[in-house]
Amino acid sequence: MMPELGKYAFAVLASYGVTLAALAGLVAVSLLRARRMKRALAAAEAGRGRIDG
Amino acid sequence: MSIWEYANPKKFIATAGAVLPIVAPLAALVLAVGLIWGFFFTPDDYKQGATVKIMFIHVPAAMMAINVWGMMLVTSLVWLVRRHHVSALAARAAAPIGMTFTLIALATGAFWGQPMWGTWWEWDPRLTSFLILLLFYLGYMALWEAVENPDTAADLTALLCIVGSVFAGLSRYAVKFWNQGLHQDSTILKVGEKDPLDPAYYVPLVVCIIGFVLLFVALVLLRTVTEIRARRLAVLQARERLG
Numbered sequence: 001m002m003p004e005l006g007k008y009a010f011a012v013l014a015s016y017g018v019t020l021a022a023l024a025g026l027v028a029v030s031l032l033r034a035r036r037m038k039r040a041l042a043a044a045e046a047g048r049g050r051i052d053g
Numbered sequence: 054m055s056i057w058e059y060a061n062p063k064k065f066i067a068t069a070g071a072v073l074p075i076v077a078p079l080a081a082l083v084l085a086v087g088l089i090w091g092f093f094f095t096p097d098d099y100k101q102g103a104t105v106k107i108m109f110i111h112v113p114a115a116m117m118a119i120n121v122w123g124m125m126l127v128t129s130l131v132w133l134v135r136r137h138h139v140s141a142l143a144a145r146a147a148a149p150i151g152m153t154f155t156l157i158a159l160a161t162g163a164f165w166g167q168p169m170w171g172t173w174w175e176w177d178p179r180l181t182s183f184l185i186l187l188l189f190y191l192g193y194m195a196l197w198e199a200v201e202n203p204d205t206a207a208d209l210t211a212l213l214c215i216v217g218s219v220f221a222g223l224s225r226y227a228v229k230f231w232n233q234g235l236h237q238d239s240t241i242l243k244v245g246e247k248d249p250l251d252p253a254y255y256v257p258l259v260v261c262i263i264g265f266v267l268l269f270v271a272l273v274l275l276r277t278v279t280e281i282r283a284r285r286l287a288v289l290q291a292r293e294r295l296g
Contacts, residue, residue, distance in 0.1 A: 034276070
């Protein structure tokens with residue numbers, strides 16, 4: 001199944017590896033920060049509701 | 054119905070919440086199809102051998118590196134002219150994505166260049182303008198972090214974005230302007246012309262480009278919503294501190 005990359009195996013695999021790692025990292029960081037911010041804002045608004053109410 | 058409705062943060066968050074569950078899986082699917090097609094099911098090039106497979110990530114990443122800056126330019130101008138906060142926050146949200154695409158383009162270009170040109174790096178017009186674009190992305194992100202007042206930060210980063218657009222444009226047209234160096238001109242728009250890209254490469258490349266665009270749309274929506282929430286949280290915390 002693996003294509004025959006010959007003497008270019010390092011160049012091709014490194015390119016795909018770096019790309020997939022960078023994109024996975026970007027997606028993970030974005031998701032984690034989104035979740036953290038949503039939770040923090042909900043907590044802050046709930047606290048403010050208690051004060052206002 | 055006007056596009057300016059989406060300048061309302063609540064409307065933007067609601068719309069992003071409806072669009073994201075469609076765009077995000079679609080991006081993953083199209084990107085997976087394109088990359089698997091490009092990596093496993095394309096023939097070796099008669100000159101470049103298996104390194105031609107790098108094209109399926111290098112070209113979309115490089116295109117997006119420039120186009121994301123273009124999107125940031127448009128949203129920055131909207132901020133400067135109409136003072137819509139969502140617009141400035143969308144530009145801020147897009148910058149790390151564009152920076153990642155630029156890094157990918159530079160890294161895969163180096164991996165491709167070494168066996169084909171005999172060097173990892175050359176001070177070629179396109180490569181150099183891409184490196185400068187990366188520095189602009191880093192500077193843009195640093196400026197947002199460095200300025201405490203968010204509106205002042207939005208103003209200054211918008212100006213930096215306008216200046217950086219010169220280099221984003223140069224990155225795209227450097228090969229045409231100087232007509233020298235190692236990097237070739239684009240072949241993807243040469244369909245129907247002499248020496249076009251073979252359909253065996255062209256079709257999966259287009260799939261990969263669509264995948265990168267969808268990934269960007271999904272990420273920029275998610276990250277803009279996060280920036281809107283971060284801004285709202287900062288306002289609430291400031292009010293709390295004041296009493």
